[in-house]
Amino acid sequence: MATQSNLAHQDAPQPGRRDFLYIAAGAVGAVGVAGVTWPLINQLNPDASVLALASIEFDLSGIEEGQSVTIKWRGLPVFVRHRTAAEIAEAQAVPLSDLKDPETDEQRTKPGHEQWLIMIANCTHLGCVPVGESGDFDGWFCPCHGSHYDSAGRIRKGPAPKNLVLPPYEFVSDTLVKIG
């Protein structure tokens, strides 16, 4: 049984050795749990085989003017469109004030290669693939929720918030493009 002086000691408000050990042990346990949880979550992230496909080269020489193809990059569909002169002129003539996500046509193409429009083919709303050469702006129309894109792939009407996303790419030569 505790004596009178022992009781007085235990009632003291300042934290003692036990409180410190209690918090320290709890903290070590929490770090341990977090350390074990992280790999279990991280395994959900894209794996090495997915990341290994992050860059591709594509030969443009087979695509005629007015034609477009859909290729696959990192599992995503990518539009490669050889635009007609009329489409380029139309895209360049649009005033920025008409745009929901203002970007000039020059910002969406590479200098000297204005005829090539290369963009990720997922609607920026919820990811459907828009249908080419349709919609109210001579560009793309997304059938899922009715977003209209113009001939530079810019959002003009509908629920999508952004222009079609441009992947990082560069021209290796006039007919060879490296995406990623």
Add this chain to the structure above:
Amino acid sequence: MAHESSYVPGNAVEKWIDDRLPIIRWSKEHLMDYPTPKNLNYWWTFGAILAFMLGVQIVTGIVLAMHYTPHVSLAFDSVEHIRRDVNGGRVIQAVHTTGASMFFAAVYIHMFRGLYFGSYKAPREILWILGVIIFVLMVTTAFMGYVLPWGQMSFWAATVITNIVGAIPVIGNPILELLRGGFAVDNATLNRFFSLHYLLPFVIAAVVALHIWALHVPGNSNPTGVEVKSSRDTVPFHPYYTMKDLFAIVVFCIPFAWFVFFAPDILGHPDNYIMANSQVTPTHIVPEWYFLPFYAILRAIDFNIFFIDSKLGGVIFFAGAILVLFFVPWLDTSKVRSGSFRPIFKWFYWLFVANFVLLAYLGSAPAEGIFVLLSKIATAYYFIYFLIVLPLLGRFETPRELPTSISESVLKHSTPVGGADPALAKTTH
């Protein structure tokens, strides 16, 4: 519960078990003697129907998993293999897919019953919240299950719905890649959805156990909304409600069987018989019917709200439409529980039901013309009902006079001789 256990072990073995694990005592108390209001109508049988459907989905699902292959190049064919080659597979697969629809039909009726009769009011708030959690788990499970056949609709449903997460500012994209296990929906996504689709029904079963526990503490609500006052207001669960529930389950199985045997694909989409193709989206994608009202709400927000862009706005309203259900016990300020005694509430309630059906229709209609405007109006009423009508109506409405007890309300409708027989009890609804 304010009743004593009436269990007396019948022999030495039962006594031996009862002293160590009183499971027979517990079962008798909760599955047989449980005092249940004697005026429950058939809307109250949907709880048992839902428990039955959860069992059906788990049993058929385990069987299907024995024949299904979760790989992008094999999944589509393995489902066709189940339908064509596996013994009885055509029926088992149809029970599972149309079973999802029947499950949702029952859960919507169950929820609308709760909303009409005020089943969420004190002391049953936790019971209601657990129910909403079960609904969220059901939505998640059904969505992942729909992806597994790997048809065009499966693939694009997975793409569109996971993209919803991408609308969250800053952290949206990393979470999106984490969910998909890649930059697009692919094999990693299919594999994890299969794993989770197998897991979640057991999580649902666990929450259902909590749901029933939370039911058995205050006891059932009832169509009058008047609490049980004496043992004269109740009958034992068995045989009165075990039989009534069983009868309801049999009746429920009639349309279920019709779908399974005569129209297993009528609720599906022909596009899902085309294998998934990440390069082409079907021209008109719609979710399964049971998601249509919420899908209509997601689409209705096609305008920016201050600094919130239309995409994030749609997601906020979509999530809000379900999250608001968690707060219903506190949004409804009326002291009267049952809608039967609330003359003005009834109008708003039935308008809400009609509005929900309208939202379902709009979710399936193309996003153009008059449908766009109607979607916005219907979405507005969905939220007005919860956030404005329910809080204010409790203050302004004069409810009808309540019966003093369940027995009184039952006897009022019956002949004196039959009054004590719950089978003759009429409902107030």
